[in-house]
Amino acid sequence: MIRVLIADDHHVVRRGLLFFLKTQKDIEVVGEAKNGIEAVELVETLRPDIVLMDLVMPEMDGIQATKRIKMRWPEVYVLMLTSFSDKDHVLPAIEAGASGYQLKDIEPDELVNSIRQIMRGENTIHPEATTQLEEGLREEENKPHVQNPLTPREQDVLAELTKGKSNREIASSLFVTEKTVKTHISNLFTKLQVQDRTQAALYAVKHGLTEGSGQ
Template sequence: MIRVLIADDHHVVRRGLLFFLKTQKDIEVVGEAKNGLEAIQLVETLKPDIVLMDLVMPEMDGIQATKRIKERWPHIFVLMLTSFSDRDHVIPAIEAGASGYQLKDIEPDELVESIRTIMRGENMLHPDATSTLEEGLREEEMKPHIQNPLTPREQDVLAELTKGKSNREIASSLFVTEKTVKTHISNIFTKLSVQDRTQAALYAVKHGLTEGSGK
């Protein structure tokens, strides 16, 4: 039997899921949660095999709940069941550890098949969610620092620059001349498509480039 926990703040949705899943011989609904916090509490006591998780809920949303569940019980699967297919919801959900992402307009039979597929250890994404992920990956590949990677020394200079250091201070920290620092900064501006030190620092923070190369 596949033990399922339903987490959704809408009573009608929970009732509908419960009614249909009860017709499946290999599925048992072991509990219902009205929010993410309650979902975590029920996971701890009921130990389901998989959680059908809504995204937007009071107390704690589905993404935070998924993250905590996967941190404490990595063997428990989470299938997001939501109305949102935009990148602001899809990508964080997958990053939180969800094994599947389906929209609420899914046919009941397809939902059951998604549950079974995930229990076999395979991921299951709605086509719209897949498209969103692919678009996100394409945009990631198009980012300046991906297309024009910084050299280890340029990474070091950028890391020092984000600390608000002057060229002289950067030169002193890296044991190079100020002229060399200026050259590196010029290259950094070109590669990252930024106009000044502030833009470079903001870019570094946004894209996780605040650490040096370590070389």
């Protein structure tokens, strides 16, 4: 039996899924959650094989819940079941660890097939979501810091710059001269295609570059 947990804040959606999945001989619905916090709690107590996870829910959304579930119970699969197919939702869901991404207009039989596919270790993503995922990945590849990778030292300087430090403070922190810091900052502006320190700091925050290289 495939043990399924349904996580959705809409009672009607949960009822509909429960009603249909009960007709499947190899599927057992073991619980229902109406938000992400409940989903995490129920995974801990019920240990389902797979969670049908809504994306937008109160208290904790599906992406945060998926991250927590996959961090603590990596063997539990998550299938996103949502109304959103844009890359701003698809990419974070896949990055959070979801094994599948389907839209709520999916045919019931297709949904069951998706559940079975995931249990066989296969990923299953709605065609619309796949298109958005590919576009998002292309955009990622075109970002300045991907096309022009930063050196470890440039990463360190950027991390310090993001903390609002002056050239003198950065030089002191990294045990280099101010002249060296200026050179690195000039290179950073060119590589990241930014005009000043504020833009560089914003870029770093937006793209997760606020940590140094660790070297």
